[in-house]
Amino acid sequence: QVQLLESGGGLVQTGGSLRLSCALSGRPFSSYTMGWFRQAPGKEREFVAGITPYGGATAYADSVKGRFTISRDNAKNTVFLQMNSLKPEDTAAYYCAASARVGVSRDQDNYSTWGQGTQVTVSS
Numbered sequence: 001q002v003q004l005l006e007s008g009g010g011l012v013q014t015g016g017s018l019r020l021s022c023a024l025s026g027r028p029f030s031s032y033t034m035g036w037f038r039q040a041p042g043k044e045r046e047f048v049a050g051i052t053p054y055g056g057a058t059a060y061a062d063s064v065k066g067r068f069t070i071s072r073d074n075a076k077n078t079v080f081l082q083m084n085s086l087k088p089e090d091t092a093a094y095y096c097a098a099s100a101r102v103g104v105s106r107d108q109d110n111y112s113t114w115g116q117g118t119q120v121t122v123s124s
Contacts, residue, residue, distance in 0.1 A: 002098060002113045003113075004022055004023070004097070004115035005025075005115060006022045006096050006116065007021050008020040008118060009119045010119075012122055012123070013123050019083070020036070020081040020118060022080075022081075023077055024077045024079075029077040029078075030053045030074045031100065032098040032099060032100060033051065033098070033100075033103065033104055034051050034096060034098055035048075035050040035051075035097045035104065036049045036096055038095070040091060047107075048094070049068055052103065052104060067085045070082075086122045087122060088122045091122050093117040093119050094117065094118050095116075095117045096114075
C-alpha cells in the first residue's frame with residue numbers, strides 16, 4: 001500500500017520561504033510522477049507543480065512559476081517543494097500526490113494516492 005506523508009508547513013511572513021517535503025512508502029518511488037496541489041478555504045484544489053519519475057520534466061502553475069521549485073530525491077523516496085517569495089494568496093493546505101501515468105498531469109483525477117496535507121499560512 002502506497003502512503004504519502006507531507007511535512008514542512010507553517011506560518012511565514014510575506015516574502016518568506018518554506019520547503020515542503022513528502023515521503024512515499026510502500027512502493028518504488030521512482031515508479032511515480034509526483035505532484036503538489038493546494039486548496040485554500042472555499043476554493044477548489046488546484047495544481048501547483050509536478051515532476052516526472054527521474055526529474056526529467058517539471059511543470060508549474062502560472063501563479064507559482066519563478067517562485068516555487070519542485071525536486072525529488074529518489075534515494076530518499078522524497079519529493080520537495082521549495083517555496084520562495086511567498087504571498088498571502090499562497091495560503092492553503094498543500095497536498096502531495098502520486099501518479100503512475102506518464103508525464104506530469106495537472107488533473108488531480110490522474111493522481112491515485114494523496115497525502116494528508118500540510119498547512120501553509122502566509123501573513124501580510
